Amino acid sequence: MTLAHNVFVRVTLRNGAYGIGEMAPFPEISGEDQAGSLRVFPLAAKVCLGQSVTHFRKVAKQLREVAWQTPAVRCGIETALLDALCRGMGIPLWGLWGGADVRRRETDVTLPIGPRDQVVDTARAWYARGFRIFKMKIGLEVDEDIRRIEAVCAACPHSKFVLDANEGFSLEQASECMKAMERLRLPVMLFEQPVAREDVEGFVALRRSGTIPLAADESVRSVEDARQLIERQAVDVLNLKITKCGVVESMDIAGMARASGLRLMIGGMVESRVAMGCSWSLVLGLGGFEFLDLDMPLLLAGDPVQGGYAYEGPVLQLWGGSGLGMELREEASSVIVVE
Structure with a gap:
């Protein structure tokens, strides 16, 4: 995109x-x-x-x-x-939910699939800005994926990785990838959405055979999805995104996850600081989010709002204004009014 x-x-x-x-x-x-x-x-x-x-x-x-x-x-x-x-x-918006964990937090940054040298150069640039957690997109070809991860690991010492296959692997490929990561002792924090959204049994089999925590993203788009994953003990982590579930339903899924002992991750789609600010508010207000994938505004060419939270390198800052604390920079080019 x-x-x-x-x-x-x-x-x-x-x-x-x-x-x-x-x-x-x-x-x-x-x-x-x-x-x-x-x-x-x-x-x-x-x-x-x-x-x-x-x-x-x-x-x-x-x-x-x-x-x-x-x-x-x-x-x-x-x-x-x-x-x-x-x-x-x-x-502030996080105050509505109780301010359970109000502190600055570190996000990962995404490395897309691409030629190995190009991905390494991109990683080095983010590393120079202080980023130490890389979310690497994988899922096309296991051997090349592993070589690309090894190359970034060598170029960026003391970094950690979230690997996101975006449904790209079969169960056999995901298992092969998992075994390779374990054998090479790569510093992988999470293996996200290794198999197709509907392949809950694939998640179950992979979780039973491996040691790297599994996270569901595309597989959790509703409370019903979350309940199924929890009942089948299919994953270790749920990745919440308000754009795929809505804000209130995301809150409900977070509550279910905590009650069931699952860990929480929060991410986003291609969003500005408006939607991402709401997600960051959930982190601060509800608490319990271990993994943050809130880097998208850093990847966009422009910022349509002023005020609100800010980034200092990989660290998301707090803000003092009410609500999101943001204002749009420009008037809308077209408007739909409902009154």
């Missing part, structure tokens, strides 16, 4: 408080694109009119009923509602 077709949402409450959100549809995950999001948005937005923002869980349930196939729409509206609520209350 070279261009993000995202949509910003603004919600204004009767008391004048307002909030912003972001719809960041990602067809490869949910089948949702910008055109589909915009078709559903007016219907979803009308669900919110006249309702109390303090009843955001009730509103989120109604949004899921009308926009269950478009989670990016739910994410954008829910983020804007929660931002508006917190601005009206004069508290």
Whole structure:
């Protein structure tokens, strides 16, 4: 993807408080694109009119009923509602959820699949900026994947790795990759989505045979998905993304994971600091997130907002403003008004 077709949402409450959100549809995950999001948005937005923002869980349930196939729409509206609520209350968004773990945290940075020398050069550039956790995309060819990981490991001492296959392997290939990583003692923290979304039994078999923790991403897009993975003891970690589940449903999945003893990761799609700021707020407010994959704004050509949280190298900073603490830099080029 070279261009993000995202949509910003603004919600204004009767008391004048307002909030912003972001719809960041990602067809490869949910089948949702910008055109589909915009078709559903007016219907979803009308669900919110006249309702109390303090009843955001009730509103989120109604949004899921009308926009269950478009989670990016739910994410954008829910983020804007929660931002508006917190601005009206004069508290940061993470404060709404209790501020369970309010501290600066380190994110990984993503290395895409590419020629080995090119990936190593990219890794060295991020390493020079202080990054020590690399999320490496793999899943095309096991031997080349392993050689690429070894090359980055050699070029960037004391680094750790999250390996993300994005459903690219068969069970046999994933098992081969796992065994190679164990044999070479590569510093791998997680093996993310090694097999197809629906291959829960593949996860189960791989987890029983290997020692590297497994994380589900594409396989967990709803509370129902999370419940199935938990019941089958298929994974060690759930990767939550508000754009694929909505904000409130992501909160519910996080609660299920903690209650079941699973570890938590949080990531994002191709999102600006608006959606990512909401995810960062969940980390600060709910607590319990061990793995952070919140690097996407660093990979974008521009930043459409000002204010809010910031990055210092790989470290996400706190902010002092209410809500997300952000403002859009420019007026929208086109507007859909629902009132």
